[in-house]
Structure formats: C-alpha cells, structure tokens
Amino acid sequence: MHKEHTLTKNQQIIFDLIDKSPEPMKAYSILFNVQKKGIKAPLQVYRALDKLVEIGKIHKIESRNAFIACHNSSCRVAKATAFSICEICEKVTEISSAGLSKYLANFKDKDGMKYSKYNLEFFGLCKKCR
Amino acid sequence: MHKEHTLTKNQQIIFDLIDKSPEPMKAYSILFNVQKKGIKAPLQVYRALDKLVEIGKIHKIESRNAFIACHNSSCRVAKATAFSICEICEKVTEISSAGLSKYLANFKDKDGMKYSKYNLEFFGLCKKCR
DNA sequence: TTTGAATTGTTATAATATAACATTATGTAA
DNA sequence: TTACATAATGTTATATTATAACAATTCAAA
Numbered sequence: 001m002h003k004e005h006t007l008t009k010n011q012q013i014i015f016d017l018i019d020k021s022p023e024p025m026k027a028y029s030i031l032f033n034v035q036k037k038g039i040k041a042p043l044q045v046y047r048a049l050d051k052l053v054e055i056g057k058i059h060k061i062e063s064r065n066a067f068i069a070c071h072n073s074s075c076r077v078a079k080a081t082a083f084s085i086c087e088i089c090e091k092v093t094e095i096s097s098a099g100l101s102k103y104l105a106n107f108k109d110k111d112g113m114k115y116s117k118y119n120l121e122f123f124g125l126c127k128k129c130r
Numbered sequence: 131m132h133k134e135h136t137l138t139k140n141q142q143i144i145f146d147l148i149d150k151s152p153e154p155m156k157a158y159s160i161l162f163n164v165q166k167k168g169i170k171a172p173l174q175v176y177r178a179l180d181k182l183v184e185i186g187k188i189h190k191i192e193s194r195n196a197f198i199a200c201h202n203s204s205c206r207v208a209k210a211t212a213f214s215i216c217e218i219c220e221k222v223t224e225i226s227s228a229g230l231s232k233y234l235a236n237f238k239d240k241d242g243m244k245y246s247k248y249n250l251e252f253f254g255l256c257k258k259c260r
Numbered sequence: 261t262t263t264g265a266a267t268t269g270t271t272a273t274a275a276t277a278t279a280a281c282a283t284t285a286t287g288t289a290a
Numbered sequence: 291t292t293a294c295a296t297a298a299t300g301t302t303a304t305a306t307t308a309t310a311a312c313a314a315t316t317c318a319a320a
Binding site: 110124 | 214247
C-alpha cells in the first residue's frame with residue numbers, strides 16, 4: 001500500500017475547491033475563492049498547485065492555464081495525462097483509456113527514444129455543443 | 131494545388147525570426163528582436179502569432195508558452211501536433227510519425243467521440259542530456 | 261531535541277496576453 | 291474604376307498569469 005500524501009492546510013483547502021468544481025479552475029479564481037479562508041497571495045496558491053500537480057492530485061490543462069482534480073485513482077504521479085476539451089463550452093474531461101495510455105507509454109520516436117511523461121489534449125465539440 | 135497564404139509584412143518578419151531560431155521563441159523575446167524592424171507593441175506580435183498558428187506555419191508549445199516553425203510540410207492547418215521536449219535543455223522537436231498521427235486521428239473516447247484536433251507533448255531527456 | 265526539509269506569509273515585480281478604438285491596406289464584385 | 295467588405299495595422303492602456311526574494315514557522319526524522 002502506498003503512503004498517501006497528507007495534504008497541508010493550504011493544499012487541502014485548494015484541493016477541495018478544485019475537486020468540487022465542475023470545471024477547470026484558474027489560479028486567480030482559486031485565489032479569489034479562498035481568500036475568506038486566509039489564503040491571501042498568489043504565491044500561496046501557486047505553491048499549493050505545484051505540489052498538488054507533483055503528487056498527481058490535480059492536473060494542469062496547459063492550453064487553458066487551468067487545473068482540474070484527478071479522478072483517475074491510479075494517478076499517484078502526474079506523468080501521463082490525456083484530456084478532451086470542448087472548444088465551445090470549454091468542458092474538460094480526463095480520458096482514461098488503457099489502450100491510449102499503453103500506446104503512448106510505448107511510443108518511440110524515429111530515433112528510438114521513449115518518453116517518461118506526456119500530456120495530450122484533444123479538441124472538439126462535446127455532446128451538448130454539437 | 132493549394133493557394134499558399136501570402137504573409138503580410140509583420141507576419142513575414144515574425145515567421146522568419148521563429149523559423150531561423152534553433153529553439154522555441156517566446157512572445158516577448160520575439161518582440162524584443164523585431165523592434166528594430168518597427169514592430170513595437172505586444173499586440174502586433176500576438177496578432178501575427180495567432181495568424182501564423184491558424185494557418186499552420188508555426189505551432190505553440192503550450193506547456194512552454196513558446197512558438198516554433200512547422201517543418202512538417204503537410205501542416206496547412208494546425209490541427210494535429212506532437213512534440214518531444216527535453217526537460218533539461220528544453221530542446222523541442224516536432225514529431226512526425228504516420229503511425230502516431232493515424233492512431234490519434236482515429237482515437238475514440240469511451241462515448242465513441244472522435245476529435246478534430248489534438249496536441250501532444252512528450253517529456254523526457256534528449257540524447258545529449260541523458 | 262535539534263536539525264534539516266518543507267511549508268508558510270508577505271511584498272514586490274516579472275512575464276504573458278487581451279481590450280478598445282482609430283486607421284490603413286487589400287481583395288473582390290458591381 | 292469605384293466602392294464595399296474584410297483583414298491587418300498602430301497605439302495606449304490594462305488584464306491575467308506566474309515568479310523572485312527573504313523572513314518566519316512547522317514538522318518529522320535522526
């Protein structure tokens with residue numbers, strides 16, 4: 001059994017907020033929402049975000065500068081992520097496909113190089129927006 | 131035969147700079163480098179970048195907020211991109227793998243949804259940095 | 261129980277990106 | 291050619307995202 005990371009106070013506050021959010025949250029929106037809990041400065045937010053990303057509790061959607069909670073229980077570490085993003089409503093969903101992750105984890109470039117980590121973002125229209 | 135986009139003056143200046151650069155360039159570094167050519171404001175740079183991305187002449191490396199020229203002649207439009215990024219020296223290489231692009235273009239999520247566009251970033255250590 | 265690493269708090273500032281509006285150039289159809 | 295629409299440009303101001311630097315505190319392991 002893995003040792004679970006015990007979140008610190010700031011990390012827990014910020015994780016809870018992101019985890020409850022139905023959509024990716026941006027850093028300054030997080031800041032605004034946690035100010036009543038005593039987190040007053042951007043750096044406090046960014047530090048917690050960095051740590052949460054590092055331990056795999058949240059992921060960063062790079063093309064949107066936003067963060068979502070990981071619901072893929074096997075993500076102990078952020079090393080292989082895939083998302084679908086609706087270009088109209090901006091809904092983001094984490095993709096968990098054994099086939100996809102296997103394919104990408106084993107992908108070799110033309111020099112035979114394999115990679116330890118990847119991030120994939122698919123774009124299109126979600127069901128509602130088609 | 132496709133109609134090639136004729137680049138405007140600003141677009142051409144900025145494309146040439148990125149195209150000559152051995153590494154991804156950031157917007158404000160581009161701005162600094164083209165000021166002697168009369169491009170003085172961030173917006174002039176961002177507008178040219180947006181257009182160049184749109185027509186597939188350059189790609190944005192989302193995780194780095196940086197831009198590289200596309201050397202994949204089939205990229206008329208930016209819709210399917212894959213890169214490898216060295217986590218030490220930050221060298222970025224565009225991956226062109228028929229197998230990979232075919233796999234991703236045909237990927238369906240568990241709802242059977244296909245996507246029109248994707249961006250994939252692999253991370254690891256390049257040959258020099260291993 | 262001290263010591264070393266991680267976390268926190270705080271102020272200031274750097275880096276990235278867009279809003280709004282006026283003007284100029286370019287292509288296309290009458 | 292004219293005139294209309296579209297795209298590109300120039301400019302100022304500002305919004306958004308992220309980090310530097312340093313002091314203080316917490317907390318677990320030796």
